[in-house]
Amino acid sequence: MSGFLEIRGLSARLAGTGQRLLRSVDISLPAGCVRGLVGESGAGKSMIGKAVLGVLPKAVEIIEGEILLDGQDLQKVSPAERRRLIGAKAALIPQDPLTALNPSRRIGPQITDRLVDILGWTKARATTRALEVLAEVSIPEPERIMRLYPHELSGGMRQRILIASAFAAEPKLIVADEPTTALDVTVQKQILKLISELQARHGTALLFVTHDLGVVSKVCDTLSVLYAGKVVEDTTVERFFAAPQHGYSSALLAATPRHTDPSSSLKPVPHEVLETVAAEIAASDAAWRPNGGARG
Amino acid sequence: MLDGRGSIRRRSGARLWLSAVWLTLFVLAALLAPWISPHDPLAQDLMLGRLPPAWVAGAEPGYWLGTDSLGRDVLSRIIHGARIALVVALIAGTATCLLGSALGMVAGFYRGWADRLISRLVDIWMAFPPVLFAILLIAVLGTGLTSVILAIVIIDWTRFCRVVRAETLNQSKMDYVHSAKVAGFTRLRTLATEILPNVLPTIIALLTLEMGIAVIVEAILSFVNLSISTDQPTWGGMIAEGRTSIHQAWWVLVFPLVALFLTVLSFAQFGDGLRERFDPVLR
Amino acid sequence: MMLLRQTVSRLVTTLITLFGVAVIVFVVIRVVPGNPIAMMLPPGASEADIERLKTLYGLDKSIFEQFIIWFSNVLHGDFGTSISTRQPVLSLVLDRLPATLELSIMALVMAVAIGGTLAVLGTRFRGRKTEAGIDVANGIGLSIPDFLWGLALILLFGVLWPVFQISGRVSPRLELPFTSQFYLFESLLRLRFDIMADLLSHMFMPALALALPLAAIISQLLKLSLKETVNLDYSVLARTKGYSETKVILSEALPNSILPTLTLVGVQFTFLIGGTVIIERLFSYEGLGNMAIDAVINRDLPLIQGIVILFAILFTFVNLAVDMTYAFLNPKLRHA
Numbered sequence: 001m002s003g004f005l006e007i008r009g010l011s012a013r014l015a016g017t018g019q020r021l022l023r024s025v026d027i028s029l030p031a032g033c034v035r036g037l038v039g040e041s042g043a044g045k046s047m048i049g050k051a052v053l054g055v056l057p058k059a060v061e062i063i064e065g066e067i068l069l070d071g072q073d074l075q076k077v078s079p080a081e082r083r084r085l086i087g088a089k090a091a092l093i094p095q096d097p098l099t100a101l102n103p104s105r106r107i108g109p110q111i112t113d114r115l116v117d118i119l120g121w122t123k124a125r126a127t128t129r130a131l132e133v134l135a136e137v138s139i140p141e142p143e144r145i146m147r148l149y150p151h152e153l154s155g156g157m158r159q160r161i162l163i164a165s166a167f168a169a170e171p172k173l174i175v176a177d178e179p180t181t182a183l184d185v186t187v188q189k190q191i192l193k194l195i196s197e198l199q200a201r202h203g204t205a206l207l208f209v210t211h212d213l214g215v216v217s218k219v220c221d222t223l224s225v226l227y228a229g230k231v232v233e234d235t236t237v238e239r240f241f242a243a244p245q246h247g248y249s250s251a252l253l254a255a256t257p258r259h260t261d262p263s264s265s266l267k268p269v270p271h272e273v274l275e276t277v278a279a280e281i282a283a284s285d286a287a288w289r290p291n292g293g294a295r296g
Numbered sequence: 297m298l299d300g301r302g303s304i305r306r307r308s309g310a311r312l313w314l315s316a317v318w319l320t321l322f323v324l325a326a327l328l329a330p331w332i333s334p335h336d337p338l339a340q341d342l343m344l345g346r347l348p349p350a351w352v353a354g355a356e357p358g359y360w361l362g363t364d365s366l367g368r369d370v371l372s373r374i375i376h377g378a379r380i381a382l383v384v385a386l387i388a389g390t391a392t393c394l395l396g397s398a399l400g401m402v403a404g405f406y407r408g409w410a411d412r413l414i415s416r417l418v419d420i421w422m423a424f425p426p427v428l429f430a431i432l433l434i435a436v437l438g439t440g441l442t443s444v445i446l447a448i449v450i451i452d453w454t455r456f457c458r459v460v461r462a463e464t465l466n467q468s469k470m471d472y473v474h475s476a477k478v479a480g481f482t483r484l485r486t487l488a489t490e491i492l493p494n495v496l497p498t499i500i501a502l503l504t505l506e507m508g509i510a511v512i513v514e515a516i517l518s519f520v521n522l523s524i525s526t527d528q529p530t531w532g533g534m535i536a537e538g539r540t541s542i543h544q545a546w547w548v549l550v551f552p553l554v555a556l557f558l559t560v561l562s563f564a565q566f567g568d569g570l571r572e573r574f575d576p577v578l579r
Numbered sequence: 580m581m582l583l584r585q586t587v588s589r590l591v592t593t594l595i596t597l598f599g600v601a602v603i604v605f606v607v608i609r610v611v612p613g614n615p616i617a618m619m620l621p622p623g624a625s626e627a628d629i630e631r632l633k634t635l636y637g638l639d640k641s642i643f644e645q646f647i648i649w650f651s652n653v654l655h656g657d658f659g660t661s662i663s664t665r666q667p668v669l670s671l672v673l674d675r676l677p678a679t680l681e682l683s684i685m686a687l688v689m690a691v692a693i694g695g696t697l698a699v700l701g702t703r704f705r706g707r708k709t710e711a712g713i714d715v716a717n718g719i720g721l722s723i724p725d726f727l728w729g730l731a732l733i734l735l736f737g738v739l740w741p742v743f744q745i746s747g748r749v750s751p752r753l754e755l756p757f758t759s760q761f762y763l764f765e766s767l768l769r770l771r772f773d774i775m776a777d778l779l780s781h782m783f784m785p786a787l788a789l790a791l792p793l794a795a796i797i798s799q800l801l802k803l804s805l806k807e808t809v810n811l812d813y814s815v816l817a818r819t820k821g822y823s824e825t826k827v828i829l830s831e832a833l834p835n836s837i838l839p840t841l842t843l844v845g846v847q848f849t850f851l852i853g854g855t856v857i858i859e860r861l862f863s864y865e866g867l868g869n870m871a872i873d874a875v876i877n878r879d880l881p882l883i884q885g886i887v888i889l890f891a892i893l894f895t896f897v898n899l900a901v902d903m904t905y906a907f908l909n910p911k912l913r914h915a
Contacts, residue, residue: 055819058811081834083823086819087819091820094812100816101813102813102834103835104812113817114820114821157734162816192694243747322601330709364799407670416595419592419595419596419599420596422894424853424891425854425868425890426853427868428856428868428875431871432604433877522875539733549730549734557727565718
């Protein structure tokens with residue numbers, strides 16, 4: 001069975017230096033399921049989200065592999081077609097609500113623009129839909145809010161609006177890029193719950209990028225653990241928390257402070273574990289190099 | 297990002313070299329004018345009036361860039377005109393730079409009433425159309441090289457003052473300036489050792505830019521017949537004459553204009569290139 | 580309340596600046612060595628002529644008294660009488676102002692159009708040859724002042740490929756049915772497109788000469804700001820919604836990049852207006868600047884003073900207008 005999103009053997013590097021960023025990544029996400037992408041910063045988890053949505057920075061080039069969205073290979077269609085496909089079938093919940101809304105545009109058009117411009121809805125239908133989703137994320141007085149500018153709203157409100165905007169077009173896939181990291185701890189929980197509820201209600205596939213295993217345990221069905229651009233473990237949430245297979249995963253799990261034990265502090269991943277992973281990666285790079293022909 | 301930076305660096309290198317080459321030619325022409333110009337720039341010969349440049353039909357050998365309506369050799373006049381341009385660029389540019397930078401640093405570093413006074417003066421100066429101000433000053437001071445230089449200094453010091461003041465103000469907020477103060481250095485010493493070196497790249501870039509502007513102002517004043525005495529060949533004077541006879545003799549306008557164009561462009565690009573190369577932050 | 584206090588303090592500074600300009604013009608003309616009467620009179624004027632003139636223009640009094648008299652007259656709207664034309668300075672100056680305003684505004688429109696287009700193109704094709712080319716063009720545009728552009732344009736469109744008029748404001752053969760000096764504006768109102776074409780043909784080169792340096796500045800600053808803005812989160816979000824790069828630049832980045840550019844362009848626009856003095860001379864365009872140079876050459880003291888003050892008022896007005904536009908366009912200030 002193939003998922004709504006299928007990433008197969010995706011490798012990417014930095015254009016200038018040739019530094020490897022993603023190493024033959026495989027990810028499968030069936031419709032309506034939630035997969036966490038976990039790893040330390042720089043592990044490439046956000047990079048995968050960006051690749052799926054077609055917004056990789058110009059300096060990053062995909063060397064090989066395919067990204068199938070609803071069965072269509074995004075690498076094989078024209079850039080314009082790719083944009084249209086992604087705009088129609090996927091959406092992003094960004095990390096920082098303070099910078100993800102355009103400060104010089106009112107809230108309303110920032111929700112309805114995709115519906116009207118990309119999906120070809122009428123203005124009236126788009127506005128009705130926007131009011132609907134705003135109500136769904138418990139925004140009071142949605143008519144009034146839609147006329148406001150982003151700076152007139154709090155961070156939590158803005159994140160709700162961004163979530164509403166992501167769900168407005170009923171996408172089959174949503175990429176949530178650390179959607180709670182920039183928020184206050186008290187707001188974090190509400191937002192997380194909100195995303196979970198909406199995902200379940202709309203049956204959306206969700207790719208949840210985070211560094212927080214606690215969040216993964218609450219939201220996700222499956223997860224991929226990344227280290228240095230490589231998926232070191234691909235498993236279900238239950239199995240992962242019961243018995244992580246990979247050394248790095250167990251170390252990561254051990255490093256995460258338990259919510260049950262507030263006294264435990266964040267422990268670093270042991271050095272030996274990191275060395276083992278690095279050796280594995282070097283080995284896979286060496287195996288890959290001759291046929292791929294990439295040179296540092 | 298890395299790529300972009302590299303290509304900027306390479307482009308600035310070419311800019312720097314090209315402009316340096318033209319400026320060297322310009323300085324050499326000015327210094328060696330009496331020896332290298334093929335004719336006396338003032339010698340009139342009405343029989344040889346409005347000769348076209350050497351490659352156009354009807355040209356006279358020896359007059360490479362043609363002659364003007366009075367039969368004076370255009371090339372020789374351009375070479376001699378470089379002398380005035382160079383003198384104005386160097387003296388007016390440097391004097392303007394010294395006056396403006398000094399006032400700017402005082403305003404930006406000492407703040408208080410000095411800053412208020414200087415900033416108010418700058419505001420007033422900025423409310424004058426500079427060209428009109430220059431013409432007015434020349435009308436009052438009388439024509440001549442000294443007046444032209446004086447007028448440029450009086451008008452353009454604000455250009456330095458504004459930028460240097462802002463830059464000094466920025467630098468004064470930096471930690472190292474604060475620590476110099478804490479260390480007990482005198483204000484003047486802090487200004488000289490901590491702030492000046494950091495403002496200097498900007499000043500140098502502005503200085504070369506100003507040299508180009510000084511050349512232009514002189515040309516503009518010559519153009520309205522208010523600069524140096526009329527028998528001295530200047531680029532502006534040549535342009536003014538060429539403007540009246542463009543349909544009969546385009547070369548009288550084109551060649552001094554090209555000289556002026558390249559000189560002004562080179563001064564500006566040279567300054568920018570220098571700043572990019574020596575700015576401690578960019579480097 | 581903040582805004583009100585700011586406005587009042589702005590107004591006070593503006594008045595101080597204008598007063599300073601008045602003082603300086605007055606002092607420059609009278610205190611610096613050189614007898615103002617000698618400046619006014621042709622060589623060989625008799626003693627009696629000199630005395631008569633002195634009394635007429637109040638020059639027999641002390642400079643301080645002269646200033647007070649002149650200044651209080653100015654406050655009553657009396658700028659004195661022009662020496663060369665024997666007409667009231669105010670009417671002379673106001674007669675020429677529209678020509679200069681039309682030229683400046685046309686130049687501004689051209690600068691914004693050229694600079695804006697180049698900035699958007701440079702951002703759209705960033706990191707490619709197009710952007711490198713635009714950078715070179717910007718560098719040249721910034722280094723070469725309007726005077727030289729004017730001369731280059733005369734050669735290009737006046738001699739080499741003579742498609743535009745190179746001197747004057749309007750062809751003398753045309754009968755102008757206008758009631759004001761805003762020829763271009765009136766020709767549009769009265770739908771006299773024949774006259775409008777003639778006006779535009781005269782205006783094209785001087786306006787373009789004035790516009791090019793400003794266009795380069797706008798292009799450079801706006802591109803810098805756009806390139807930053809297209810990488811911000813909301814631009815990335817717009818891309819994921821399916822918008823094209825051009826659309827992201829125009830509707831997401833541009834509205835946010837105009838504001839920071841605008842403040843810097845304000846000062847530059849006053850430089851542009853200052854440039855009209857020599858550009859009008861170069862193209863024999865009958866505006867304020869051309870009249871100013873004539874006034875200096877004719878040693879017409881009252882007229883010089885009047886023109887300089889008018890320019891100063893114009894400059895401060897432009898700065899004020901820019902600030903107001905800024906406040907109006909900035910949603911954060913508008914709704915504060």
